[in-house]
Amino acid sequence: MYISLSDRSGGKRDNSKSATTALKGAVPFRLSPVILWLGIVSMVTDVSSESVTAILPLYVTGFLGLSTIAFGFIDGINQGASAIVRIAAGWAADRSGHPKRIALAGYGLSMLARIGFLFAGGFWAIAAIVTGDRIGKGIRTAPRDALITVSAQPEHLARSFGMHRMLDNIGAAAGPLIAFLVLLLIPNGFSTVFVVSLAFAVIGVTILGLVVPDVRADGIREAQPKRRLFAFSWSQLKEPGLGRLLIAAGLLGLVTIGDGFIYLVLQDRDSFAVQWFPLLFVGTNVVFLLLAVPLGRLADRFGKVPVFVGGHLALLACYFLAAAPLGGVWATASCLVLLGAFYAATDGVLAALASQLTPAGKLATGIASAQTVVALTRMAASAGFGVLWYAVGASSAVLIAGTALGAAVVAVIFILPGARPKSGARPKPGARPKQGNA
Template identity: 30%
Template sequence: MIHGILNLPRNIWLIGLISLCNDSASEMLYPVIPLYLSSVLMAGPRALGIIEGIAEATASLLKLFSGVIMDRTRTAKPWIILGYSLAGFGRPLIALAGSWGWLLLIRFADRVGKGLRTSPRDALLASCAAPNQRGLAFGLHRAMDNAGAVIGPLLAFALLSREVPLAHIFLWAIVPALICLALSLKIRESAPAASAPKRVAFDWRLGDMPLVFKRYLVVVALFTLGNSSNMFLLLRAKEVGMPSEYVPLLWAAVSAVAMIFSIPLSALSDRVGRITVLVCGYTAYAIFYFGISATEKNTGALFLLFGLYGLFMGATEGVEKALVVDLVAEDRRGTAFGWFNLTTGLFLLPASVLFGFLYQGISPTCAFLFSGCCAIAAALLLIFFVANRRP
């Protein structure tokens, strides 16, 4: 496997490095935002659910748009540069936010950048990898992305431990933004083939997509309905006794586990099948949510449970995307990733809002149990609704 990793094309490594730098900034701020929201902007879980839901849903609409344009123009580099630049240079502005409404606007701009870059980037990754290395390629990308998600929270932990004001932490995000821009400019794209496939008109009813792909989107939608913003997990950890300065450290542990397991589990899906690995990942997610619903003031149990969450991430993040590539034709990959990302984003809006209302209106236990049940149902649908209908 190591030989296969080292021989992956240059673009895959470049995209991985860009994701590492970008996530170092993003994840440095991610665990700090709930603290900033509650202690500085004086807003609660409902505001958090609205902010994250709207931001992610908007990003997903743009992921579909950029994916369709990618298929038509056969170029991804401009969207990658624009997307990472918009997100990277927008994050430091959170330091200037005076209310949660301004925070919503800045998070919105951040997610617009994500929406513009994600589908073209994923399609470019797929085009650079051989069919028997797709899981490995996406796994490497996710591993480097999660490496950044380890570095970021550790930086946040170091800054919080030194009692650096929360607003100042956001300003440090400008450094990774500059590095991402420099690396993005080094991406090389091959010229479109002279005999490019005939363009297919965009169909909002997915008539141009295989039936098995549409079934897969149903599963993704159900799982996402129970997969609200990860910020609720950090909020829960703080509520059950985790000191504020250790919250970023906890999230770094999650990303470290995901980083370690992303490559081997994604590569495993090249051999045993994507759905087998995904079902195991969804099951780990359900166990985590059922467990955290019952945890009270036990720091050791929290670290163990969050380690299981990292295992879920390692088993699903790269494999879900590799399965998208397996199910559609080459000339429809950008659009397929657009639909995949649109589905996850649109259902994240009701997921985050619903979770926030269940969390604050009924109880945290009710919210976490609901999410775990959605994951179990999605795993069963993968087995009986998708697996036996693969092309």
């Protein structure tokens, strides 16, 4: 089943009615069934992935008895392995005209990786499984976001991404909670968590394969006729607006440390029991899912750049609060709220920005390029922060990271306003977007 942009309107558009609606500036929001089903797929898949992520530190260092250095290597793979294939997967989705098929391959690979957890018992086996899972994530993300983009109303693009991220993070919050409950009822019940994870992964792949239609953007095939199979060129990414976004995202990514480090700082400061550690993931993801839609609406109304920058200001506040000599439940909860707000204001908004700044026929490639830059720079940031922590201590390292982030935010304020959609960017039916919404 194929759905184009023109199909979603139900045939010919009533131009007089569209003009009247545009003049009133009140296009009613309608959530596409495609986005709803993709959100459900992401929700059950995140239950699968995050239930494992929440116990992986304890499983590797406690149950398997491996060193923290070994876990650091595995966590680095978890942060950046997906970057290996993101652009290639995005380009394949654009070139083939079947983003669903590429996304399905990614979800399927991650599902197969879940089987490996049932049999793995050493460092190299775990590292290989995590690599396969993250490569699957890298394959599926950009094609999935391309499906969201072409299924969304252009006037409510960030809000549509917010709806998807809200559903996604229901799963991201439920996964660690399920893992926590399993370990609470079954001490050392890691294999049970892996079985539950596999079951949810199978459900996600089944829904995607059987229910989600193969949506395609108009002209996705015609944009690159008679090209060689591997005719990708980096010049395709040299669009001025997209280039500015990539520079800004990379600069911010270099000073964005992994969530695990923030959680370790909080645990070290407050000395709460280790078994409560997975609930920190739950807190962040609950805030993310609650704020994803409101901040998406805010980005559509007042501009995506201000919301994107504001999200990094929330992260900056989280760093300084984590480094402050303040303990207790409220200080920890405030850090989780700020961290969740950061993701709600940046994750879907970045994809929406990239889609607006990408020319027609290169939608998934443009989104993937932004996501690749973020993945690679955050992987480097995590590695560098680990060394910094060892050299100067936890609080000082977080303060240094916060100072660097503050400087990066100031630079991005001057970089991003020049990122504007070109005339060849993805066509947007109806009224033209305001310049401030780039």
